[in-house]
Amino acid sequence: MTPVLNVSGYERVKHDMVRGEGCYLYDAAGRSYLDLEAGVWCAGLGHNHPRVNRALRRQMDQGVAHIGYRYTTAVEAAAAAALLGALNLPDGRCVFLGSGSEAVEFSLQAARCATRRPLQLTLTDTYLAAFGLAGRRRCEDWNCLDWRDCIGCRRDDCSTGCHRLAPIPWDKVGVFVFEPGSSSGRVRFPPKPLVQTLARAVQDRGGVVAVDEVTTGLGRTGAWFGFEHYGLAPDLVAAGKGLGNGYPVSAVAMTADMGETLLARGFHYAQSHQNDPMGCAVAMAVIHAVEEEKLVDRCRRTGAHFLRGLEAIRARHTMVRDVRGRGLMLAVELAPGSATDVYRALLGRGILAGCKPEADLLRFYPPLILTEKEIDRFLDNLDGVLDDIESGTGG
Ligand SMILES: Cc1ncc(COP(=O)(O)O)c(C=O)c1O
Numbered sequence: 001m002t003p004v005l006n007v008s009g010y011e012r013v014k015h016d017m018v019r020g021e022g023c024y025l026y027d028a029a030g031r032s033y034l035d036l037e038a039g040v041w042c043a044g045l046g047h048n049h050p051r052v053n054r055a056l057r058r059q060m061d062q063g064v065a066h067i068g069y070r071y072t073t074a075v076e077a078a079a080a081a082a083l084l085g086a087l088n089l090p091d092g093r094c095v096f097l098g099s100g101s102e103a104v105e106f107s108l109q110a111a112r113c114a115t116r117r118p119l120q121l122t123l124t125d126t127y128l129a130a131f132g133l134a135g136r137r138r139c140e141d142w143n144c145l146d147w148r149d150c151i152g153c154r155r156d157d158c159s160t161g162c163h164r165l166a167p168i169p170w171d172k173v174g175v176f177v178f179e180p181g182s183s184s185g186r187v188r189f190p191p192k193p194l195v196q197t198l199a200r201a202v203q204d205r206g207g208v209v210a211v212d213e214v215t216t217g218l219g220r221t222g223a224w225f226g227f228e229h230y231g232l233a234p235d236l237v238a239a240g241k242g243l244g245n246g247y248p249v250s251a252v253a254m255t256a257d258m259g260e261t262l263l264a265r266g267f268h269y270a271q272s273h274q275n276d277p278m279g280c281a282v283a284m285a286v287i288h289a290v291e292e293e294k295l296v297d298r299c300r301r302t303g304a305h306f307l308r309g310l311e312a313i314r315a316r317h318t319m320v321r322d323v324r325g326r327g328l329m330l331a332v333e334l335a336p337g338s339a340t341d342v343y344r345a346l347l348g349r350g351i352l353a354g355c356k357p358e359a360d361l362l363r364f365y366p367p368l369i370l371t372e373k374e375i376d377r378f379l380d381n382l383d384g385v386l387d388d389i390e391s392g393t394g395g
Contacts, residue, residue, distance in 0.1 A: 020047025
């Protein structure tokens with residue numbers, strides 16, 4: 001019996017992974033696995049990235065992994081400047097935290113303090129955090145807009161007068177929290193006119209916009225940040241996952257105005273791991289690597305190649321109901337009840353895909369360094385697995 005408590009809700013299917021390198025994990029027998037999930041969508045630069053390793057070692061050699069609230073090191077301001085530079089918020093402010101959930105919680109508490117309003121607005125099919133205000137989603141705090149009917153809406157004059165938006169009590173909404181692509185949901189990308197209308201309605205009435213970039217940030221969607229596809233000017237941006245490439249660090253960046261308001265109102269948020277030098281060193285290394293390796297452009301190109309390949313597979317297989325993606329954030333919707341079989345068959349072929357059986361979905365959030373050759377190898381394997389299952393010889 002293992003002494004480790006696994007309450008993630010996911011069955012553990014491999015127990016002997018020993019090494020990682022780039023897009024691959026290796027088991028004890030030396031077999032390679034193409035990691036199309038980058039862990040839990042974190043290792044955006046790939047496993048064992050030299051620049052990140054160097055940053056970790058350098059910070060360790062200095063002996064300051066963690067430091068108290070009253071002291072700082074130079075790396076903290078440098079990392080904040082790097083993140084604010086990537087966000088084009090040169091006068092903004094930034095705080096580094098431990099996890100994506102924490103960054104979202106911080107953003108919500110900050111928005112409450114800044115607006116003094118009780119309600120948060122978001123879209124259904126959005127995952128924001130494991131705990132805190134967003135983890136609980138109590139209906140007295142939240143207005144969750146069911147936007148399923150907006151998916152097929154062809155009107156380009158989306159407005160608050162629409163019967164779907166009219167019931168929102170705008171003057172009570174302090175913050176619209178937007179996830180630019182539902183990662184833990186069905187991997188859907190909300191329509192731009194809808195998002196712009198909501199953001200404008202909230203900001204025009206004195207509320208703020210917080211964007212949850214925990215999965216969509218740092219190049220994942222083929223833009224530095226997912227909100228760029230929507231032409232938004234957010235007040236707060238929560239980043240995580242890819243920011244640490246597997247090291248647990250997250251951040252909240254905000255406009256200069258938001259920073260001033262929080263300071264003026266005495267906003268208070270303190271926990272042990274805030275602006276830790278180790279996390280800041282890693283975050284800075286990741287941001288510089290994304291820049292220098294030109295991963296944003298690369299992700300846009302390889303993502304388009306991946307999506308074209310998935311579309312060709314959809315045309316060949318009746319089992320495939322839909323394919324969608326933006327950058328290297330992609331999904332395949334399968335015939336009901338078949339996702340786990342496809343996932344297991346891919347695992348048998350040395351490929352780690354994401355699987356959400358309750359939505360009949362396979363998900364792909366690979367490292368951004370994935371090559372077209374690796375994509376083609378995966379597509380051949382997916383094609384083969386679907387052939388086997390459809391012909392009754394596999395699964
Ligand atoms: C969009 C989004 N926000 C926030 C989180 C929470 O991040 P973490 O698991 O690092 O707390 C997740 C986790 O999957 C996420 O997908």
